Amino acid sequence: MAEQHILSGIKVVDFTHFVAGPHCTRLLAQHGAEVIKVEPLTGDPARGLPFVKDKRSGCFIQHNIGKKNLCLDLGRSEAQRICHELIKNADVMVENFTPGAMQRLNMDWETLKEINPELIMCSISCLGQTGPLSRQPGFDYIGQAYSGIMGSIGDKDGYPSLTGMAFGDVSTGAHAYGAIVSALFHKLHGGGGQYLDISLLDCLFSYHAAHVQMYAASDGAVNPPRCGHHHALLCPLGLFECHGQYVVIVAIGAQWENLLKLIGREDMLTDPLFVDLLARGVNQQLIIDAIENWLASTTDIDDALEKLKQNHVPCAPVLSIPEVMEHPHMVGREIVQTIDDKLFGPVKIPASPFKYSLFPEPLNLQAGTLGEHNHQILSDHLGYSDEQIKQLEIDGISAVANA
Amino acid sequence: MTQPMLEGFKVIDFTHVVAGPHATKILAEHGAEVIKIEPLGGELARLLPMQREGRSAYFIQHNVGKKTMALDISTKEGQDICHELIKTADVVVENFSPGVMKQHNLDWKTLKKINPDLIMCSISCFGQTGPLSHLPGYDWIGQSYAGIIDLLGEPGQKPVFGDIAFGDVSTGAHAFGAIVTALLHKTRGGKGQHIDISLMEVLFSYHEMGVQLYDTTGGQMLVQRSGSYHGMLAPVGIYQCKDKYLFILGVNHQWEGLSKAMGREDMFADPRFSDLTTMGQHKDEINAAIEAWLDSVGDIDRALELLRENRVPCAPILTLAEVMDHPHTKERGTVRTVSDPIFGDIRIPRTPLRFSEFPDTPNLQAGTLGQYNHEILRDQLGYSEQQIARLETDGVIASKNI
Numbered sequence: 001m002a003e004q005h006i007l008s009g010i011k012v013v014d015f016t017h018f019v020a021g022p023h024c025t026r027l028l029a030q031h032g033a034e035v036i037k038v039e040p041l042t043g044d045p046a047r048g049l050p051f052v053k054d055k056r057s058g059c060f061i062q063h064n065i066g067k068k069n070l071c072l073d074l075g076r077s078e079a080q081r082i083c084h085e086l087i088k089n090a091d092v093m094v095e096n097f098t099p100g101a102m103q104r105l106n107m108d109w110e111t112l113k114e115i116n117p118e119l120i121m122c123s124i125s126c127l128g129q130t131g132p133l134s135r136q137p138g139f140d141y142i143g144q145a146y147s148g149i150m151g152s153i154g155d156k157d158g159y160p161s162l163t164g165m166a167f168g169d170v171s172t173g174a175h176a177y178g179a180i181v182s183a184l185f186h187k188l189h190g191g192g193g194q195y196l197d198i199s200l201l202d203c204l205f206s207y208h209a210a211h212v213q214m215y216a217a218s219d220g221a222v223n224p225p226r227c228g229h230h231h232a233l234l235c236p237l238g239l240f241e242c243h244g245q246y247v248v249i250v251a252i253g254a255q256w257e258n259l260l261k262l263i264g265r266e267d268m269l270t271d272p273l274f275v276d277l278l279a280r281g282v283n284q285q286l287i288i289d290a291i292e293n294w295l296a297s298t299t300d301i302d303d304a305l306e307k308l309k310q311n312h313v314p315c316a317p318v319l320s321i322p323e324v325m326e327h328p329h330m331v332g333r334e335i336v337q338t339i340d341d342k343l344f345g346p347v348k349i350p351a352s353p354f355k356y357s358l359f360p361e362p363l364n365l366q367a368g369t370l371g372e373h374n375h376q377i378l379s380d381h382l383g384y385s386d387e388q389i390k391q392l393e394i395d396g397i398s399a400v401a402n403a
Numbered sequence: 404m405t406q407p408m409l410e411g412f413k414v415i416d417f418t419h420v421v422a423g424p425h426a427t428k429i430l431a432e433h434g435a436e437v438i439k440i441e442p443l444g445g446e447l448a449r450l451l452p453m454q455r456e457g458r459s460a461y462f463i464q465h466n467v468g469k470k471t472m473a474l475d476i477s478t479k480e481g482q483d484i485c486h487e488l489i490k491t492a493d494v495v496v497e498n499f500s501p502g503v504m505k506q507h508n509l510d511w512k513t514l515k516k517i518n519p520d521l522i523m524c525s526i527s528c529f530g531q532t533g534p535l536s537h538l539p540g541y542d543w544i545g546q547s548y549a550g551i552i553d554l555l556g557e558p559g560q561k562p563v564f565g566d567i568a569f570g571d572v573s574t575g576a577h578a579f580g581a582i583v584t585a586l587l588h589k590t591r592g593g594k595g596q597h598i599d600i601s602l603m604e605v606l607f608s609y610h611e612m613g614v615q616l617y618d619t620t621g622g623q624m625l626v627q628r629s630g631s632y633h634g635m636l637a638p639v640g641i642y643q644c645k646d647k648y649l650f651i652l653g654v655n656h657q658w659e660g661l662s663k664a665m666g667r668e669d670m671f672a673d674p675r676f677s678d679l680t681t682m683g684q685h686k687d688e689i690n691a692a693i694e695a696w697l698d699s700v701g702d703i704d705r706a707l708e709l710l711r712e713n714r715v716p717c718a719p720i721l722t723l724a725e726v727m728d729h730p731h732t733k734e735r736g737t738v739r740t741v742s743d744p745i746f747g748d749i750r751i752p753r754t755p756l757r758f759s760e761f762p763d764t765p766n767l768q769a770g771t772l773g774q775y776n777h778e779i780l781r782d783q784l785g786y787s788e789q790q791i792a793r794l795e796t797d798g799v800i801a802s803k804n805i
Contacts, residue, residue, distance in 0.1 A: 006584050006587060006588040006591075006593070019611045023611075031584060050616060050624070051616050051619045051620055051624065058619045059611070059615060062611070063611070127731065128731075128735050130734065131730075131732075131734040132730055132731050132734065133731040134731075136711070138716070139652055139716055141639070141652065141718075142652070142716055142717070144650075145649070145650040145718035145719065145720045145721065146718050146719075146726065147721075147726060148721050148722060148723040149567055150650065150720050151648075151720045151721055151722050152565060152567055152723070153555060153563060154556075154563050155563065159630070159631035159641050159643065159648060160631060161556050161557075161630060162629065162631055162632065163551075163565070164554030164613070164626050164628060164629065165554060165610050165611060165613060165626070166611040167573075170609045170611050171569070171573040171576070174573065174576060174580060174605075175756060177580050178429075178576060178577075178579050179756040181580055181584050182756070183408070183758060183760075184587060185409075185583055185587045186408040188587065188591070189408075189590070191760065192760075195758075196759070197759075198756065198757065201732070202735070202737055202752075202753065202757070203573070205726065205732070205737050205752045206572055206753070206755050207572045208723065208752055209421050209461075209567070209568040209571055209572055210464075211567075211723050212464075212750060213453060213460040213461060213749050215724060215727070216749060216750035216751075217453040217455070217746070217749055217750075222453070223723060224566060226563075227564060228564065229561055229562070231566055232566060233452075237543070239552070239561060239562055246561060246562060247547075248543050248544055250541045250544065253447070255539075309538065312539065314539040314540070314541055315544070316543070316544040317547060317548075318552045318553050318562055319547060319548055319550050319553060320553045320627075321550040321610060321613045322622065322625065323550070324548065324549060324550040325614065325617070325618075327548070328533075329529060329533040329535040329536075330533075330603075330607070332532065333532060333533045333604065335603075335604050335607050336614065344619070347618065348615060349615050350604075350608040350609075350610055351608070352608065354577065354581045354600070355530075355598065355601075356581070356584075356585065356596055356597075357511075357597040357598070357599075358594060
């Protein structure tokens with residue numbers, strides 16, 4: 001059974017699919033909560049996302065380890081009754097349908113708080129539960145487009161760049177996790193249940209660490225455009241070419257002097273063209289050329305990085321996913337976790353970034369097959385007899401598939 | 404009125420710039436008492452733009468709700484004050500390079516002796532251990548080492564630089580989640596503990612697909628930067644309509660709607676575009692058809708309307724200015740205003756955690772440098788005015804109206 005972790009004993013009923021919602025409930029499971037994931041008869045669509053082997057998806061496994069799987073036809077009142085019974089004794093319910101869908105399934109907050117006033121319900125959506133855009137179907141990239149994030153990445157005069165990963169989904173799941181634990185904490189102190197409205201748009205917009213206040217406080221005068229390979233206002237801060245590869249260099253503080261000494265351009269220290277951050281931003285092409293000239297004079301990228309590091313200039317190689325996974329630092333910190341899936345075999349996934357001194361080891365968790373725990377949950381949690389459970393299957397209200 | 408969720412909890416905050424301050428800002432917004440300890444000259448963020456009358460809006464954005472002290476923590480007296488504060492605190496948060504807290508006798512080993520129930524959270528670029536841990540870290544350095552910058556830009560060309568510190572802010576949010584989890588553990592009878600949050604690891608967890616894809620295909624399927632269109636699936640990407648851009652996703656059941664919107668039902672019926680695999684193989688043709696259709700429509704609003712009528716997920720690619728003025732973000736209060744006594748009104752992003760019991764973000768302010776030196780030393784540690792004055796004379800504490 002579940003090993004001890006911080007959220008042991010906390011019960012979660014999970015109506016999530018794809019990434020943002022499942023990542024949140026995965027974090028709850030990794031902290032020891034009992035997560036019952038309720039899927040429709042066709043399963044979470046993530047079960048079809050690549051890579052799929054023997055009908056088993058590596059992507060589904062990544063976001064669904066540690067959950068118990070119940071498979072029900074949520075359109076049927078009998079299935080809804082089962083969910084209500086589970087929610088009656090649950091601490092948390094999480095869902096990420098398009099706003100409005102939970103109401104059609106009699107599973108909205110107004111209904112559920114009558115059933116369990118101590119419940120914490122968390123809705124995760126792309127654009128929020130309210131407002132003119134809320135009913136639109138949402139995906140990570142749609143949140144990125146509406147939050148001004150997508151518009152900030154790419155060449156100034158060209159197309160914006162599509163980011164190759166759904167960082168909005170995963171990080172919104174992590175925000176929802178934080179909100180749920182805060183609400184659990186509140187409940188533990190006698191505060192009762194409540195409803196949480198977490199959206200990708202809100203999370204992604206909050207990532208503008210500087211630009212929102214700059215734009216607003218300058219009355220629109222400072223509105224940094226997409227900036228290609230280098231920061232729009234600060235220099236050196238960006239991507240520099242080095243023997244056909246690329247390095248990130250950040251030398252906007254005290255490191256500026258170190259960098260100039262290293263590249264043999266002390267003359268620039270006293271040059272009025274580079275007197276302060278503002279001037280360096282304006283004359284950034286001259287700085288970029290000077291740095292790239294020096295990079296070309298090094299033996300190779302490793303030589304360049306070594307010299308930069310020795311001179312305390314913040315720098316990094318631009319690593320690909322495999323290079324990250326094989327890097328000795330990442331290997332030592334175990335940022336890749338291997339899940340030994342009983343159908344798929346071993347699958348490597350990013351480990352949870354939550355590291356506690358009292359819980360140094362991640363729990364050894366698995367992702368369930370569709371309806372894997374139907375019998376166990378209906379029988380142990382709700383006291384259904386074997387016959388009743390069989391009848392639900394015959395009536396097509398529940399289903400089990402070994403995938 | 405319900406009391407805020409973290410009211411009565413005390414946080415001692417040794418953070419600077421973004422990742423750390425964002426974590427303690429969220430703690431403050433949940434009602435915790437956050438005492439931020441800065442060096443005598445103030446932390447770096449106080450110098451970042453926009454500046455007005457020596458006051459930084461950047462600093463304000465990430466430091467609302469904190470009580471500010473300016474203290475020289477390299478002196479024994481400064482350290483004694485910190486230890487005394489930590490003795491009765493619930494949480495310590497810091498984001499120095501690993502090793503710095505130890506130099507100031509403020510490392511976990513020292514602090515847990517002073518307060519065994521303490522929760523200490525260290526936020527860093529690479530984590531507290533491992534060969535890279537000592538390197539200076541910035542958001543983009545974490546993005547590079549996490550394999551994220553490699554995914555931005557045109558295939559085969561120089562990657563692009565995304566000027567958004569999404570790593571810093573979202574790492575702060577992860578730290579917040581971890582801290583509240585540890586507080587919950589303590590409330591249920593657990594002990595204090597140390598939390599090690601690394602920006603690079605947070606960013607690496609954002610590969611929702613790429614890591615397992617690479618691993619399970621034995622390296623055959625590697626996510627790579629693919630410009631404005633998705634590298635494997637079609638149609639997914641950024642398309643141009645006149646001088647504007649929009650995002651369109653038309654895979655699976657949305658493909659039918661998209662074909663209809665374009666008046667290209669013939670494409671929907673074409674066996675070359677019958678499933679995800681074949682569509683991926685013919686992505687250039689599909690993307691070209693969409694661009695041609697958008698050219699013929701010639702108006703982004705009309706194009707979005709046609710797409711929405713057919714339930715095709717789509718979005719205009721907004722500039723920051725357009726986001727801030729959009730009726731949706733206005734109705735939801737995604738942008739909020741902080742009224743700073745020195746700077747004036749500043750608009751910043753609202754913290755994205757929305758609770759039904761706490762619908763309004765509390766109206767908090769960012770402190771000036773050392774604003775709370777006197778109050779905290781006097782009220783919390785029982786220092787006399789004379790003692791406080793001597794600390795000022797000796798240069799252990801300082802204050803400035805910035």
